[in-house]
Amino acid sequence: MLDVTAPLLAVNELQAWYGESHILHGVSFDVREGEVVTLLGRNGAGKTTTMKSIMGIVGQRTGSVRFEGQELIGKQSNQIARAGIALCPEERGIFASLSVEENLLLPPIVRPGGLTVPQIFELFPNLKERLGSSQGTKLSGGEQQMLAIGRILRTGARLLMLDEPTEGLAPVIIQQIGKTIRSLKQQGFTILLVEQNFRFASTVADRYYVMEHGRIIDRFTNDELDANVDKLHEYLGV
């Protein structure tokens, strides 16, 4: 039976290990179609590992990751990408041996409905000017971040996972990325965001989950943010 209220992504009792170290201890949350959901938490809380576990690139994981009703926990990362999930990693992952254009065109199209290259340039005009650059890593940090986000918009993935897209960037670039996320949301993309900067997150997110020690310890909507600010300061240690 088709359940229209079923979330696009449902994570249940997710556990993950890097070698011997047990990082995630049963993480459960969901993301509904068209939402922007943010994982908040201190360094080492398990936010990045949660994204990597969804993507299938941690050593070992158990539990359940359902995407569009399909169980992904036993799948390889290339199959998970083909299911329609795309990751923009924290370290951005721009390839030094590829030109800017090659970096942009690298991720294969996994299903129809992605943005075209001109549409990506509309979001990130700077990228168009740097297209001829011979080496992706010669771009500035902000441009690399735009390239890292831009390249996964082509693929047609329905769920975008952005790992700390504002880290280390100038305020004006952060604003541009915020604008981009809102625009992507309007276009129907579903976004899972990892952020330490909840001021930034509050400009784009619908809901929040707070992580600590590899568990979800709290959750609230954007409307409840103001009421939770003190608690958040405590959680994030700011």
Add this chain to the structure above:
Amino acid sequence: MFEIFGIPSMALFGQLLIGLINGSFYALLSLGLAVIFGMLNIINFSHGAQYMMGAFAAYLLLKFTGLGYWPALIVAPLLVGLFGVVIERTMLRYLYKLDHLYGLLLTFGLALIIEGVARKNLGSAGLPYVLPDSLQGGHNLGFMFLPNYRAWVIVASLVVCFGTWFAIERTRLGAYLRAATENPTLVRAFGINVPVMITLTYGFGVALAAFAGVMAAPIYNVSPQMGSDLIIVVFAVVVIGGMGSILGAIITGFGLGVVEGLTKVFFPEASNTVIFVVMAIVLLVRPAGLFGRRA
């Protein structure tokens, strides 16, 4: 007949030609090694044995199936490449996360086994491979005599080397390869089946060695140790060019073939060691090799 630096032109150009021929093989073989090392992080010590397998495959195809030189140029690399695919699937893939030494030892052991099998079944004396009629003969260029087959080897090697360079540096598939060399995990998380790509890369590198082997069959004797004689020099070429550099492997391969040839003319005593002298100097001045990126 004229002289250059007191050397008769025939001798000079003759050695230059031999240098280019040897350079063609150095380039093809070091290219395969560079492709394999770049993608798999494996120093493929069985490369010489796989080159020898190519030559033997051509010999056996002719003897038992009557398949001549031209079809063998395609079929032998395919067969030997398939052998490489099996090796990668069953053995090499367990070694990627380990130290280089393990891959080196495994492929060295494989080389010894392959050569042993060849020696036991085909004898250690060389077997002749008859040149195809279409490539017999040659042309007198005035300053030297150019045998057709040798000209063909140089041209074919240049075409294959440039084609490989183009495929890796200028195509979408090549971009996947280069990206996967840098960060295989992320490339896989974009939806590309990186393990299959790695297997095919090894198969391709091995097929390149076999291709060189088929081309070598009519020039050199087809013998079990033909690969081990050559591979030491090829490794020196790879080190000089820079581990994993495609263009470096090609240019250094041809360049050092010529250097070796010229040394035979001007200072014959040093011709066997000149490549290793160059290697020592390059390692002192540029440890990453002439075209290598510093890690």
